[in-house]
Amino acid sequence: MKSNANENPSAAGNLSAIIQKEGKGSRRxxxxxxxxxxxxxxxxxxxYRGSVQKRAAAEEPPFITETLRRGDLALDITATGNLEPTNEVTVGSELSGTVLEVYVDTNDRVTKGQPLLKLDTTKLSQQTESSRASLASAKATLAQNEATLKEAQATLARQQELQRVSNGRIPSRADMDTAIAAADRAAANVLAAKASIAQSQAQLDINETDLSKAIIKSPIDGIILTRSIEPGQTVAASFTAPELFVIAENLEHMKLKVTIAEADIGRVAAGQKASFTVDAWPNRTYTASVTKVAYGSAVTNNVVTYETELEVNNNDLSLRPGMTATADISVAEAKNVFLVPVAAFRFDPSTLAPQGSGKQSKSFVQSIMPGPPRRQSARPAANGDASEKAANGTARIHILKDGHPQPVTVKVGISDSRHTEVSGEVLADGMQIITNAR
Structure with missing residues (x-):
């Protein structure tokens, strides 16, 4: 065998190639x-999945419904604003001068009449003493003039008596006129002295008032919010009073000023309840009530808004002036009423293709291709969204009865964009309200 293989090597190679070829064919x-x-x-x-889906689709009802139920519905308006003290007073100075002492700092509680700051009163004190001296001088001048008046009046009386007993022969007419004029001048000097006293007294009162104003006092009970002065600084009150302190009165009660858009302002009124949150306490909700709705408007970014004030209780002083708050104002509320989804007002069975109509369903390509514009019908829609209700406040929904949609006219109430309040004699608990078709 060896000799044969060695003698015919080409035959052995062909056999190996055939085996390899057959192996590759079997793997393929x-x-x-x-x-x-x-x-x-x-x-x-x-x-199998297609047949299951077809069977499931055949078993599903042709309409999507929701059971009519009763519930509570609240309509809220959201607005943002800032917290402010109910009364905030800016304390300034009517006088100019150098600050001698400052008695309070920020966050300090103060009472009405409590000293806050004192100006240097050296010059004012000197002016006051000068006014007192002028007043004393005017009083002395009055006493002197009163004595002169008495003397002139006595001289005139003697001249008149002498004229009487002498039957007019003495004194002469000139002496008589001189005595009368002297008495009149003395009386005038007394009046001038009295006027000078009044003037000096007024100037003294002014100086004493300025001296008292050199000590700045708190006009209200409250808390110091800001302090803008330090000892040694100069207060210049030439034209306007400089701002020295800002005092907030009673931070236990604050006000929240929010802006309401013109589309919602018609629903907001004094006395309505509200809730709000602040970024400082994101997990806490505060309560408030509307106290004033402004008639004046403001335009912000081409939007007309109206300022509304809310009263806030801040007994724990967790709220601070200037905080930004997001408030929800409850403008309407309905309890134990029938609620239907907003989608029920948009359902229209007339847009559904009837069974056996012979209409062919569009392919996916046909559905996305643009078609000719639809003609607008002159007849108003039979039903619409709750926001498009009829002038008398009614709208149309459809209930599922015996497997077919049946229209029902209902009276529409408030809506929160998800559910709408409805009422009507034919409505009853458990009715199936159609919201869409499959």
Whole structure:
């Protein structure tokens, strides 16, 4: 055998090549068989799922419904604003001068009449003493003039008596006129002295008032929010009073000023309840009530808004002036009423294709291709959204009765964009309200 193989090597090589070729063919066959089996399995799975879906679709009702139920509904308006003290007073100075002492700091509680700041009163004190001296001088001048008046009046009286007893012969007419004029001048000097006293007294009062204003006092009970002055600084009050302190009165009660858009302002009124949150306490909700709705408007970014004030209780002083708050104002509320989804007002059975009409369903490509514009009907829609209700406040919904949609006219109330309040004689608990078609 060896000799034969060695003698014919070409025959052995051909046999090996044939074996290798047959092995490759069998592997290719097995791969094709496996792919075919997998394709058959996938096709079977797809067919089975399609048949299940068809059966499920055939068993599903043709309409999507929701059971009519009763519940509570609240309509809120959201607005943002800032917290402010109910009364905030800016304390300034009517006088100019150098600050000598400052008695309070920020966050200090103060009472009405409590000293806050003192100016240097050296110059004011000197002016006050000068006014007192002027007043004393005016009083002395009055006493002197009163004595002169008495003397002139006595001289005039003697001249008149002498004229009487002498039957007018003495004194002469000139002496008599001189005595009368002297008495009149003395009386005028007394009046001038009295006027000078009044003027000096007024100037003294002014100086004493300025001296008292050199000590700045708190006009209200409250808390110091800001302090804008330090000892040694100069206060210049030439034209306007400089701002020295800002005092907030009673931070236990604050006000929240929010802006309401013109589309919602018609629903907001004094006395309505509200709730709000602040970024400082994100997990806490505060309560408030509307106290004032402004008639004056403001335009912000081409939007007309109206300022509204809310009263806030801040007993724990957790809220601070300037905080930004987001408030929800409860403008309407309905309890134990029938509620239907807003989608029920948009359902219109006239847009559904009847069964057996012969209409062919569009393919996906046909559905996305643009078509000719639809003609607008002159007849108003039979039903619409709750916001498009009729002038008399009614709208139309459809209930499922014996497998078919039946229209029902209802009276529409408030809506929160998800559910709408409805009422009507034919409505009853458990009715199936149609919201869409499958």
């Amino acid at each position: 066959t097995w791969i094709i068989v496996v792919i075919a089996v997998l394709a058959a399995v996938v096709a079977a799975i797809i067919w």
